[in-house]
Amino acid sequence: MHRFARGLIGVTQISLMICGVLQGQEFRPQIPRVWDDAAIASVTLPLAVASATPAQISSKYYYGIPVRPIFKSYPVYGPDREPAGYLEWLKQQEPQIVFDAAKLKTKDDWIRAGEIVFDAPMSYGHIFRLAASDLYLRLPDWYSSTGAPLLKDGSLPFYRYVIREKGKVEIGVNSCGMCHTRVMPDGWAIKGAQGNFPFDRAFAWELRDQPATPNPATSMIARRALHMLYSAPWIHPDAFPEIDSLDWAGMAQRHEAVPPGVLSRHGTSPHAPAKVPDLIGIQDRRYFDATGLTQHRNIGDLMRYAAMNQDGDVMGRYGDFVPVDALAKAPEDPAKLAGGRYSDEQLYALALFLYTLRPPANPNQPNALTAAGKKVFEREGCAGCHTPPLYTNNALTPVTGFRPPAGDARKFTVMPIVVGTDPDLALKTRRGTGYYKIPSLKGLWYRGPIEHSGSVATLEDWFDPRRLRSDYVPTGYRGYSVSHRAVPGHPFGLNLGSDDRSALIAFLRTL
Numbered sequence: 041m042h043r044f045a046r047g048l049i050g051v052t053q054i055s056l057m058i059c060g061v062l063q064g065q066e067f068r069p070q071i072p073r074v075w076d077d078a079a080i081a082s083v084t085l086p087l088a089v090a091s092a093t094p095a096q097i098s099s100k101y102y103y104g105i106p107v108r109p110i111f112k113s114y115p116v117y118g119p120d121r122e123p124a125g126y127l128e129w130l131k132q133q134e135p136q137i138v139f140d141a142a143k144l145k146t147k148d149d150w151i152r153a154g155e156i157v158f159d160a161p162m163s164y165g166h167i168f169r170l171a172a173s174d175l176y177l178r179l180p181d182w183y184s185s186t187g188a189p190l191l192k193d194g195s196l197p198f199y200r201y202v203i204r205e206k207g208k209v210e211i212g213v214n215s216c217g218m219c220h221t222r223v224m225p226d227g228w229a230i231k232g233a234q235g236n237f238p239f240d241r242a243f244a245w246e247l248r249d250q251p252a253t254p255n256p257a258t259s260m261i262a263r264r265a266l267h268m269l270y271s272a273p274w275i276h277p278d279a280f281p282e283i284d285s286l287d288w289a290g291m292a293q294r295h296e297a298v299p300p301g302v303l304s305r306h307g308t309s310p311h312a313p314a315k316v317p318d319l320i321g322i323q324d325r326r327y328f329d330a331t332g333l334t335q336h337r338n339i340g341d342l343m344r345y346a347a348m349n350q351d352g353d354v355m356g357r358y359g360d361f362v363p364v365d366a367l368a369k370a371p372e373d374p375a376k377l378a379g380g381r382y383s384d385e386q387l388y389a390l391a392l393f394l395y396t397l398r399p400p401a402n403p404n405q406p407n408a409l410t411a412a413g414k415k416v417f418e419r420e421g422c423a424g425c426h427t428p429p430l431y432t433n434n435a436l437t438p439v440t441g442f443r444p445p446a447g448d449a450r451k452f453t454v455m456p457i458v459v460g461t462d463p464d465l466a467l468k469t470r471r472g473t474g475y476y477k478i479p480s481l482k483g484l485w486y487r488g489p490i491e492h493s494g495s496v497a498t499l500e501d502w503f504d505p506r507r508l509r510s511d512y513v514p515t516g517y518r519g520y521s522v523s524h525r526a527v528p529g530h531p532f533g534l535n536l537g538s539d540d541r542s543a544l545i546a547f548l549r550t551l
């Protein structure tokens with residue numbers, strides 16, 4: 041056996057032995073139909089501009105899209121960290137399909153297969169697919185420009201090399217793990233935690249990676265792709281109005297303004313991005329996304345979330361705007377959609393895996409200071425919204441400037457209190473429902489930046505009353521060409537004395 045494969049096999053054998061003892065029973069799951077037309081139509085909230093609420097593609101079209109096979113993938117290493125002869129070894133490997141639902145017997149098999157789906161790239165080459173370089177992850181410049189962190193063993197956990205054809209090494213991108221893996225300062229990774237892959241900087245690097253004389257046609261395609269990702273033409277003024285006047289550098293600068301942990305996910309915008317949420321604890325969450333866009337009523341909804349966000353929702357019809365049409369019309373025959381989709385079995389395994397995610401052991405143990413902080417938490421009324429044990433009551437709060445429609449209070453869990461944070465993500469984007477959900481406070485010790493757009497880096501900054509002033513310099517996401525701005529709203533805990541504040545923060549870090 042080759043030295044690169046040896047370590048892996050050992051671990052698999054041990055875990056097979058353990059699960060054979062613990063979970064030997066046959067597991068025959070009832071797999072929900074993911075793209076059920078009625079379930080898809082009811083899973084999301086109406087948008088703040090109700091007439092723009094999307095109608096998604098039909099189940100007939102969705103199930104006509106070919107399923108993406110999941111190929112075996114291999115780690116990517118940083119410059120100077122790649123084992124000698126690695127690329128040549130990869131070129132010798134045969135393509136191998138690693139997800140086969142027919143072979144899954146026990147629940148543990150399904151969960152492990154779900155982890156494979158989590159780590160499986162969705163597409164190949166680039167995140168944006170307009171760049172020039174081949175195997176750009178071997179260029180030191182990519183690492184110095186993006187600042188992407190490496191694991192202790194020198195690998196880059198956000199990307200994988202994939203062999204779909206013997207002799208051809210491809211960069212695999214856009215796995216769940218690309219955005220939902222956090223590398224901690226000493227080089228270990230927390231899977232599912234608020235990711236810290238510098239996605240927008242990597243996007244910007246690709247935008248800047250053009251030939252010396254760029255082809256004007258490709259910059260036009262890039263602008264059209266930005267419309268597909270970010271346009272919400274029913275909103276005036278548009279959240280990203282300048283797309284059509286940008287050259288390569290201008291496009292790249294917008295993305296460079298978005299720090300790791302925050303992401304201009306499709307349907308948001310580089311001017312109103314979303315913090316990457318922690319997926320640990322997801323099974324207890326009632327709403328997904330900062331704006332509570334998608335409900336989580338059962339495991340099927342988590343599968344729907346993944347299917348919509350990774351494959352389907354850019355083909356939905358938002359009033360008379362279909363995002364994908366801004367780039368190129370989707371083919372009438374779904375079989376021609378080369379990108380593919382997940383199978384329902386893959387999504388089921390993935391959801392089971394996400395439900396097993398647990399936080400790492402918390403180094404911040406309770407003591408006298410945190411006990412005092414717990415009292416401050418109770419006295420200040422935090423628990424009314426951030427209710428233990430989940431540290432959220434799972435409700436939505438309307439944002440400044442949004443009047444919830446009469447029926448919402450009956451259909452959704454709405455707390456009629458406006459906390460007054462910046463409303464742009466909730467009002468000016470395709471994910472804009474007019475609400476922000478009350479986030480759980482668990483895991484604050486390992487994640488950040490916080491607030492819906494990740495505007496502040498730390499808890500110290502969140503409870504600093506200076507953040508309300510217009511001359512404040514946000515320590516997290518600030519915005520393109522913004523040197524200072526207020527981080528308004530959420531007045532809770534802002535007028536504490538310094539002892540109470542330190543105690544409260546120490547308590548929050550134990551959660």
Ligand code: HEC
Pocket residue numbers: 158214215216217218219220239302303305314315316317318319322325327328329330331345346350390471
């Ligand atoms: C390109 C980066 C990216 C990729 C790839 C990605 N996500 Fe996300 N994910 C995000 C961002 C950013 C958000 C927050 C969006 C928001 O708040 O509007 C998010 C939100 C979520 C949420 C909502 C959680 C919550 O509590 O609000 C779930 C669930 C989720 N992602 C699961 C997945 C799964 C499963 C995959 C793979 C099938 C995946 N994501 C792939 C970036 C990504």
Ligand code: HEC
Pocket residue numbers: 330417420421422423424425426437457459461462476477478479480481489490491492493499502530532533544
């Ligand atoms: C009326 C409900 C409400 C009360 C009371 C409340 N919060 Fe919040 N909290 C929210 C909402 C809503 C958000 C999300 C705001 C946003 O992202 O725009 C939030 C966000 C936070 C965040 C950022 C979390 C993250 O992941 O981004 C922290 C930390 C926090 N609250 C702590 C507290 C503490 C401590 C108290 C008491 C001093 C408190 N909150 C009181 C509703 C509340």
